[in-house]
Amino acid sequence: MNARTRRWAIPAVAGTLIVSALVAGRLNTTVGDLLMLTAAVVAGTPVVIKAYRALAVRVVGIDLLVAVAAIGAVAIRNFWEAAAVTFLFALGHSLESATLAKTRSALAELVALAPTTATVIRDGAQVEVPAHAVGVGETVIVKHGGRVPVDGTVTAGQAAVDEAAITGESIPAEKSPDDDVYAGTIVADGFLTLTATGVGADTTLARIIHRVEEAQDAKARTQQFMERFSKWYTPGIIVLSLVVGLATMNLELALTLLVIGCPGALVISVPVALVAGIGRAARDGVLIKGGEFLETAARIDVVALDKTGTITRGEPELISILARDGFSDDEVLSWAARAEAGSGHPLAVPVVAAARDRGLAVPAVPDDVRTVPGHGVVATVDSREVAVGNLALVGHEPWADQAADELSAAGLTPLLLALDGTVVGALGVADTIRDGARELVEELRAIGVKRVLMLTGDNQQVADAIARQVGIDEVRASLLPDDKLAVITDLQSQGHSVAMVGDGVNDAPALAVADVGIAMGAAGSPVAVETADIALMASRLDRIPHALGLAKRTVGVMRSNIVIALATVGALLAGVLFGGVTMAIGMLVHEASVLVVIVNAMRLLRPTPSPPSRVLASDPLELRSTQGLSVATRSEVSSSAT
Amino acid sequence: MLTTTTHTTLRAEGFSCPSCVAKIEKGLGQLPGVSAATVHFASARIEVDHDPAVTSVDDLVAAVGKLGYVARPSAF
Numbered sequence: 268m269n270a271r272t273r274r275w276a277i278p279a280v281a282g283t284l285i286v287s288a289l290v291a292g293r294l295n296t297t298v299g300d301l302l303m304l305t306a307a308v309v310a311g312t313p314v315v316i317k318a319y320r321a322l323a324v325r326v327v328g329i330d331l332l333v334a335v336a337a338i339g340a341v342a343i344r345n346f347w348e349a350a351a352v353t354f355l356f357a358l359g360h361s362l363e364s365a366t367l368a369k370t371r372s373a374l375a376e377l378v379a380l381a382p383t384t385a386t387v388i389r390d391g392a393q394v395e396v397p398a399h400a401v402g403v404g405e406t407v408i409v410k411h412g413g414r415v416p417v418d419g420t421v422t423a424g425q426a427a428v429d430e431a432a433i434t435g436e437s438i439p440a441e442k443s444p445d446d447d448v449y450a451g452t453i454v455a456d457g458f459l460t461l462t463a464t465g466v467g468a469d470t471t472l473a474r475i476i477h478r479v480e481e482a483q484d485a486k487a488r489t490q491q492f493m494e495r496f497s498k499w500y501t502p503g504i505i506v507l508s509l510v511v512g513l514a515t516m517n518l519e520l521a522l523t524l525l526v527i528g529c530p531g532a533l534v535i536s537v538p539v540a541l542v543a544g545i546g547r548a549a550r551d552g553v554l555i556k557g558g559e560f561l562e563t564a565a566r567i568d569v570v571a572l573d574k575t576g577t578i579t580r581g582e583p584e585l586i587s588i589l590a591r592d593g594f595s596d597d598e599v600l601s602w603a604a605r606a607e608a609g610s611g612h613p614l615a616v617p618v619v620a621a622a623r624d625r626g627l628a629v630p631a632v633p634d635d636v637r638t639v640p641g642h643g644v645v646a647t648v649d650s651r652e653v654a655v656g657n658l659a660l661v662g663h664e665p666w667a668d669q670a671a672d673e674l675s676a677a678g679l680t681p682l683l684l685a686l687d688g689t690v691v692g693a694l695g696v697a698d699t700i701r702d703g704a705r706e707l708v709e710e711l712r713a714i715g716v717k718r719v720l721m722l723t724g725d726n727q728q729v730a731d732a733i734a735r736q737v738g739i740d741e742v743r744a745s746l747l748p749d750d751k752l753a754v755i756t757d758l759q760s761q762g763h764s765v766a767m768v769g770d771g772v773n774d775a776p777a778l779a780v781a782d783v784g785i786a787m788g789a790a791g792s793p794v795a796v797e798t799a800d801i802a803l804m805a806s807r808l809d810r811i812p813h814a815l816g817l818a819k820r821t822v823g824v825m826r827s828n829i830v831i832a833l834a835t836v837g838a839l840l841a842g843v844l845f846g847g848v849t850m851a852i853g854m855l856v857h858e859a860s861v862l863v864v865i866v867n868a869m870r871l872l873r874p875t876p877s878p879p880s881r882v883l884a885s886d887p888l889e890l891r892s893t894q895g896l897s898v899a900t901r902s903e904v905s906s907s908a909t
Numbered sequence: 910m911l912t913t914t915t916h917t918t919l920r921a922e923g924f925s926c927p928s929c930v931a932k933i934e935k936g937l938g939q940l941p942g943v944s945a946a947t948v949h950f951a952s953a954r955i956e957v958d959h960d961p962a963v964t965s966v967d968d969l970v971a972a973v974g975k976l977g978y979v980a981r982p983s984a985f
Contacts, residue, residue, distance in 0.1 A: 324935035328928030
């Protein structure tokens with residue numbers, strides 16, 4: 268890298284000249300002065316050129332201040348000051364570019380992941396084309412070790428795909444036909460054929476990069492304040508140095524004031540922290556919308572979690588079957604499955620899947636089916652009327668009430684089955700709880716969250732059973748989407764800052780009204796990536812405290828940086844006006860403060876160790892053993908958890 | 910006179926102080942065919958609306974280079 272060597276060449280040459288000038292100056296002042304002047308010219312020439320170029324487009328920048336100060340110092344034959352100021356400025360500048368590049372490294376790594384070429388099947392032959400030239404719908408192949416060039420759906424092949432670029436997840440995800448894959452991920456093992464669904468700027472990776480950049484550029488309130496401050500600070504110092512210079516006729520004092528007029532640390536203190544914090548989060552699969560949201564997230568004291576899809580996987584499973592005398596479990600399951608087949612009811616999936624697992628025949632579509640919204644389905648199967656749904660659908664009667672109570676008490680959602688108007692059985696369905704749900708509450712408390720709530724549309728008994736397992740003590744059940752919103756606004760009116768976590772499907776209004784809306788599993792949802800205040804690319808609960816903790820740490824760095832910058836300015840001003848600070852010391856302190864704020868921000872880039880994610884789903888059977896459910900006529904339905 | 914304007918994103922390296930923002934914005938704005946130039950300091954991006962027939966992407970990169978910064982065109 269020739270630019271990199273040049274970056275260090277000037278401070279190195281100037282530094283050597285200054286040292287030799289100090290040595291020579293002891294023997295012969297003229298030689299010493301000459302060497303000092305040469306050092307000032309070597310270090311100062313690029314500054315003067317830059318200042319001139321900025322002036323040409325009518326910009327008064329920091330280079331101009333340093334150039335004027337250095338030329339002035341030469342004019343009053345203070346060669347040491349001129350050399351020291353320009354050398355320190357050049358050295359500081361080189362260090363700053365190197366370290367600032369580091370704070371931007373998180374994003375640079377993401378950009379570097381964007382694949383450049385793709386192997387496409389055209390006219391039956393494999394062709395290598397630029398990644399952005401792939402057409403949507405084309406067939407792309409990715410070989411072992413290759414990088415996925417486009418967003419797409421797998422059509423053939425099996426592979427372990429490293430999705431760290433998108434989700435921050437280090438464990439490869441198994442991909443098989445019909446699974447979605449993302450551009451920028453790596454086929455660690457296997458071979459995939461896919462159909463392109465998104466190309467170039469329309470890939471999840473591009474959207475993430477775009478979101479992160481927008482977030483880094485979005486100005487937080489504190490930053491606007493700092494920028495306003497530095498806007499008047501630099502011209503103010505120039506005027507002050509003119510006034511002081513004319514009043515005291517002390518040119519050296521005026522020049523020293525000019526040097527400390529550089530706004531360096533003031534202007535970069537906030538952005539450097541934002542860039543590092545938001546960049547680090549992105550590498551962990553956490554997208555934060557911008558500085559505003561970091562500041563808000565750092566204040567959060569209440570977290571409300573939607574149950575379905577957030578605390579639970581949103582993939583219900585059939586756990587138990589209750590059959591009335593005269594019916595077998597299989598008969599109950601079979602009738603229910605045949606009625607549910609082809610219905611769009613969310614609880615239809617586990618029922619039909621369980622029937623298939625038991626080898627029961629499930630015809631594709633019942634003769635006639637109608638959905639009763641919020642209650643269940645009524646179908647005609649073999650000319651009998653089959654109703655599957657809640658108590659309201661089948662009507663109250665002692666056996667039905669008791670069965671529903673029993674299942675609910677165990678945290679299961681009851682589905683009752685009626686044949687021609689008579690209840691003959693009940694099915695207990697439960698959603699499986701995500702890994703890390705138990706640790707979640709502890710981790711949230713550890714970062715200063717006072718209250719954790721669970722919101723759900725489910726009934727109170729089911730909600731309580733889930734909450735007990737997770738360790739959440741505040742439950743709001745039987746909520747409609749509008750009720751969730753009301754819970755949030757109510758908490759806010761009590762003076763809390765509320766974060767709402769959901770999957771963005773049926774809790775969008777609550778996510779929007781919360782101080783911080785956190786969307787889970789955003790990798791598959793472009794809308795969530797675009798709109799959520801904080802988008803968690805992976806559906807991992809431990810990312811919630813991780814994101815909030817990182818926000819707190821970033822805001823902490825922002826604040827300490829502001830203090831460092833303002834304190835430096837104050838100390839330098841006082842030091843110059845009351846004597847003691849020379850041009851060289853002023854520049855040294857100034858450059859040091861800039862480096863301190865950068866290094867302070869770089870602390871955020873250190874990866875925070877997150878617990879390894881367990882691959883096994885939490886076992887729904889565990890649920891019942893903890894509940895101690897004893898139903899006389901119960902049989903287990905083992906569904907293969909994959 | 911019909912002009913076609915395209916939007917080009919350049920990613921730059923070596924932004925170390927925000928005074929370069931105004932410098933690059935004004936420097937690019939003076940080029941013929943450039944209708945708008947925005948420099949984002951935090952993410953080191955330069956966004957330019959320009960007529961590629963008058964000022965090409967390479968010309969933009971060269972102009973940024975003359976102001977003392979290295980930039981590369983980016984697909985998104």
